[in-house]
Amino acid sequence: MGRIRRLTTVLGAGTLVLGTLTVSVAATTMSASAASKFKACVVTDTGGINDKSFNASAYAGLKDAAKKDSNISYTYLSSTSSADYAPNINSFISKNCGIIVTVGFLMDQATAKAANAHPSQKFAIVDDAPKVKKGTHVSSLQYETDQAGFLGGILAAGMSTTSTVATYGGQPFPSVTLYMNGFVAGVRYYDKTYSKSVKVLGWTPAKGACTLAVCNGKGTFVGNFTDQTAGKTDTTTFFSEGADIVFPVAGSVGLGSIAAAKLAGAGHSVMWVDSNGCVADKADCKWFVGTVAKGVEPSVEAAVLSAAKGTFAAGTYVGTLKNSGTALEYGGITVPSALKSKIATAKAGIIAGTISVNPNKYPAK
Amino acid sequence: MSEVTAAPPRPSLWVRYTSSSPIVVTVFALVLGLVVGALIIITTTPAVLDAWRAIFHGWDGVPHALNVTFNNVGAAYRSMFTGSIVDPQGFWHSLVTGKGWTNTLTPISETFTYATPLVIVSIGVGIAFQTGLFNIGANGQAVIGGISGTVVGSMLHMPTILHLPLTLLAGIAGGMICGAVPGVLKAYTGAHEVIVTLMFNYVAYAFLLFMVLSTPFQQPGQQNDISRTMDPSAQLAPLFGSSSGLRVSFGVFVAALVVAFAWWLLNRSSLGFDFRVTGANPSAARASGINARSVIVVAFLISGGLAGLAGVVQVASTTHYIDGGFLIGNAGIGFTAITVALLGRNKPMGIVWAALLFAALGVGGRNMQAATGIPLDLATVIQSVIVLFVATPVLVKEIFRLRGVSTASVQLATTGWGS
Numbered sequence: 107m108g109r110i111r112r113l114t115t116v117l118g119a120g121t122l123v124l125g126t127l128t129v130s131v132a133a134t135t136m137s138a139s140a141a142s143k144f145k146a147c148v149v150t151d152t153g154g155i156n157d158k159s160f161n162a163s164a165y166a167g168l169k170d171a172a173k174k175d176s177n178i179s180y181t182y183l184s185s186t187s188s189a190d191y192a193p194n195i196n197s198f199i200s201k202n203c204g205i206i207v208t209v210g211f212l213m214d215q216a217t218a219k220a221a222n223a224h225p226s227q228k229f230a231i232v233d234d235a236p237k238v239k240k241g242t243h244v245s246s247l248q249y250e251t252d253q254a255g256f257l258g259g260i261l262a263a264g265m266s267t268t269s270t271v272a273t274y275g276g277q278p279f280p281s282v283t284l285y286m287n288g289f290v291a292g293v294r295y296y297d298k299t300y301s302k303s304v305k306v307l308g309w310t311p312a313k314g315a316c317t318l319a320v321c322n323g324k325g326t327f328v329g330n331f332t333d334q335t336a337g338k339t340d341t342t343t344f345f346s347e348g349a350d351i352v353f354p355v356a357g358s359v360g361l362g363s364i365a366a367a368k369l370a371g372a373g374h375s376v377m378w379v380d381s382n383g384c385v386a387d388k389a390d391c392k393w394f395v396g397t398v399a400k401g402v403e404p405s406v407e408a409a410v411l412s413a414a415k416g417t418f419a420a421g422t423y424v425g426t427l428k429n430s431g432t433a434l435e436y437g438g439i440t441v442p443s444a445l446k447s448k449i450a451t452a453k454a455g456i457i458a459g460t461i462s463v464n465p466n467k468y469p470a471k
Numbered sequence: 472m473s474e475v476t477a478a479p480p481r482p483s484l485w486v487r488y489t490s491s492s493p494i495v496v497t498v499f500a501l502v503l504g505l506v507v508g509a510l511i512i513i514t515t516t517p518a519v520l521d522a523w524r525a526i527f528h529g530w531d532g533v534p535h536a537l538n539v540t541f542n543n544v545g546a547a548y549r550s551m552f553t554g555s556i557v558d559p560q561g562f563w564h565s566l567v568t569g570k571g572w573t574n575t576l577t578p579i580s581e582t583f584t585y586a587t588p589l590v591i592v593s594i595g596v597g598i599a600f601q602t603g604l605f606n607i608g609a610n611g612q613a614v615i616g617g618i619s620g621t622v623v624g625s626m627l628h629m630p631t632i633l634h635l636p637l638t639l640l641a642g643i644a645g646g647m648i649c650g651a652v653p654g655v656l657k658a659y660t661g662a663h664e665v666i667v668t669l670m671f672n673y674v675a676y677a678f679l680l681f682m683v684l685s686t687p688f689q690q691p692g693q694q695n696d697i698s699r700t701m702d703p704s705a706q707l708a709p710l711f712g713s714s715s716g717l718r719v720s721f722g723v724f725v726a727a728l729v730v731a732f733a734w735w736l737l738n739r740s741s742l743g744f745d746f747r748v749t750g751a752n753p754s755a756a757r758a759s760g761i762n763a764r765s766v767i768v769v770a771f772l773i774s775g776g777l778a779g780l781a782g783v784v785q786v787a788s789t790t791h792y793i794d795g796g797f798l799i800g801n802a803g804i805g806f807t808a809i810t811v812a813l814l815g816r817n818k819p820m821g822i823v824w825a826a827l828l829f830a831a832l833g834v835g836g837r838n839m840q841a842a843t844g845i846p847l848d849l850a851t852v853i854q855s856v857i858v859l860f861v862a863t864p865v866l867v868k869e870i871f872r873l874r875g876v877s878t879a880s881v882q883l884a885t886t887g888w889g890s
Contacts, residue, residue: 181840183837183841183847184847187798187801188790188792188793193718197554200577215790278684279694279695280694319692320694
């Protein structure tokens with residue numbers, strides 16, 4: 107009899123829990139359909155929405171759009187590996203997303219495949235331009251960050267008291283090296299135009315001009331976008347080689363550079379990347395000479411808003427200084443107005459097309 | 472019920488299943504995992520918390536709060552189920568109209584797609600466990616297998632009948648080489664396999680980055696960390712044709728072969744017997760004339776080879792290329808394999824069920840996030856809770872008042888550490 111009693115207890119407990127679940131499952135069928143809002147959906151890379159970099163910016167772009175247009179709802183799916191891209195995108199297609207935002211060149215193939223299979227589905231992809239068939243609705247968001255990097259180079263060269271500045275990257279991807287290339291070009295332009303001799307460490311451009319897809323050269327790379335200790339070591343090395351301003355293009359690795367600057371003391375500073383350092387990292391604002399910003403957030407927001415309004419345009423959007431898709435923002439260190447006007451001149455020249463951002467136009471001395 | 476008392480040597484099936492047999496413990500662990508998951512949903516969903524804060528605002532405050540709670544938890548688990556197994560409504564719709572089969576079958580197809588490499592690598596880990604060896608480096612072995620398989624699959628060109636087997640064999644060989652080093656070091660120098668295999672993961676990751684950023688293997692015209700794409704002749708084709716839209720591939724047959732091989736190896740071969748004896752009692756094995764060194768090396772060769780096969784199956788059935796993030800972080804199936812092998816009690820069929828469960832939770836979690844906004848990480852929490860309770864059968868026994876714990880459910884871990 108004891109066995110039977112225990113049997114009943116077990117079955118009872120099990121049934122109770124399962125029953126509760128069943129009831130709750132049944133209860134949801136009624137509330138499933140909400141009001142039909144325009145859904146904006148982002149598939150993030152493996153970094154997820156809290157990477158303080160472009161995944162976070164893309165998600166923030168969705169939030170901004172939802173703030174401006176109350177008819178927009180937003181959601182995200184993060185990928186644990188590249189094998190997740192396709193099912194994540196398909197999952198959003200079946201959830202009737204108005205626009206699907208994908209992030210990074212790694213999602214190129216998955217996005218192109220989904221767009222070709224669902225031509226009427228609207229996509230926006232950050233930092234990449236997939237090859238898709240005609241009639242598809244894909245907006246490629248790309249940024250000529252070497253233009254703002256160029257201005258950053260002028261700023262750094264003008265602010266350096268040791269006549270040496272430095273840059274380093276996370277990994278040698280074009281989206282990274284483009285910044286570094288523009289930075290070097292800016293420093294060389296400054297040297298040539300104002301007859302100075304400021305040196306740049308950490309990046310030597312290859313021959314020819316850089317494009318959004320290819321930007322070759324040799325330089326210093328941490329090997330990832332997470333190892334802050336390596337960033338600190340590299341920055342300290344640059345300081346010991348005479349540099350006083352360092353431009354890390356490596357996401358959160360740059361925090362290691364701030365630590366190194368603090369250790370080295372006053373007179374050392376950091377140029378931030380992607381999103382304004384004095385906003386992303388307020389506490390360290392006084393260590394930032396400026397930020398070479400990339401407008402992922404506003405361009406994603408614009409794509410979402412236009413898709414919701416029905417004015418969505420497929421094709422390539424290239425962020426430039428002209429359309430503020432990339433920009434130089436000043437940091438917590440006071441910049442002399444003479445230097446600011448030099449930067450403004452260069453900016454106008456780049457926009458007008460009279461100043462090239464190709465470093466090979468200004469041979470190193 | 473009289474036969475229960477009248478059959479002293481063998482209790483009836485019912486009673487055995489309500490005693491704490493391994494299966495019962497696992498099922499109750501699943502229930503506990505879902506309960507913990509529900510508690511997390513309740514305590515982190517703003518709508519639910521708001522409803523509970525407002526219970527004194529009206530006469531129907533409490534029932535309303537209960538209703539909101541059940542709605543949210545139910546929606547989460549419902550979307551998890553419909554996203555990983557089948558959506559009953561969609562199934563019925565397809566059955567009646569004959570349309571929409573792709574959407575109806577996608578959830579189960581995804582579950583199998585994720586489970587396939589997981590089964591293979593978990594069986595590799597399980598075989599090492601049975602031999603008393605901890606193979607913590609299965610992930611690195613899978614990475615190396617993925618690389619070598621992709622090299623053969625993308626840089627050599629030949630007809631499918633040669634190319635696919637050669638690609639898979641290259642993956643096995645890569646994993647074997649990576650697994651052999653710790654095995655040989657353990658057998659001949661006594662270097663602890665946990666340390667060596669763990670450290671080999673980092674060697675594998677560094678090698679991966681080197682490979683995907685080096686000229687012959689990097690995708691032409693790309694400067695990013697992405698490899699060449701496998702030829703169609705080296706890919707594991709979708710089971711129902713590429714136009715079906717379902718990703719489940721011929722890889723499931725590879726996994727089935729591995730399961731059959733592992734069952735034969737462990738239960739029918741003399742080598743498997745040596746493995747199990749060594750795992751159960753290394754001293755007794757040595758005393759009875761089993762060559763401990765060769766057992767260790769061979770077990771690591773098989774374990775590493777299967778991990779490598781899992782790596783190449785993962786590439787050949789899903790992305791067809793690898794990138795710098797291949798199997799890194801949360802995607803590290805070689806680490807998930809350790810828990811899957813534990814959950815499956817190192818037995819081939821047990822591992823199949825455990826891998827399917829883990830895959831279903833992961834795939835369903837994705838659908839849950841897309842549908843309800845509850846983060847995918849909840850699936851990981853549920854997986855962890857299940858493993859936690861399976862690893863502590865005594866706790867499950869106490870919670871559900873099960874009868875005595877059978878030895879099978881306790882015998883989870885191996886004697887590898889420190890032996």
